[in-house]
Amino acid sequence: MGERGQVTLPKELREDFGISGGDELEFRVEGDKIVIKKPVSREDLAEGYRARAERDREIAEEFEGASREADDYLGDVPELE
Template sequence: MELVSGKMTSKGQITIPKELREKLGLSEGDQFKFLIENDEVRIEPIKKKLLSQAIGRITSEESIDFEKMREIARQEASKHILSEGFEHE
């Protein structure tokens, strides 16, 4: 087990040392879960990035036509169903 220390700011923020971020492949915006047991705290990165977690973080310099995106998704799904077949339950 490796000992790495950090310091908490007055706002409750803790900086994760660079060597630890690199070792764990962490980057800005990553989320963490805090597991508390007795007087110990374990911090684990949340590896999966779900679209629901990204909402509000997506930016674009041009307007996004959601209706066009839906139509393209429908067309691609149709192509996939026609090429792969579709089984009903």
């Protein structure tokens, strides 16, 4: 650590975590440790939501197909109230 409290992250860590000069980092204390974390960007967050929505669509289609197969196999069954 330098006199002004600045810390240099090793190059390997910067590369592994996609951190470059000027990036914002989050600092927090967990017990007796200082945790440094790269915040999630809006783009990363949006991509996560898109991927989740796509998985949900695929599951819904799978259930729909299974329901049709069950209807074909079982025939008409009374509706539950």
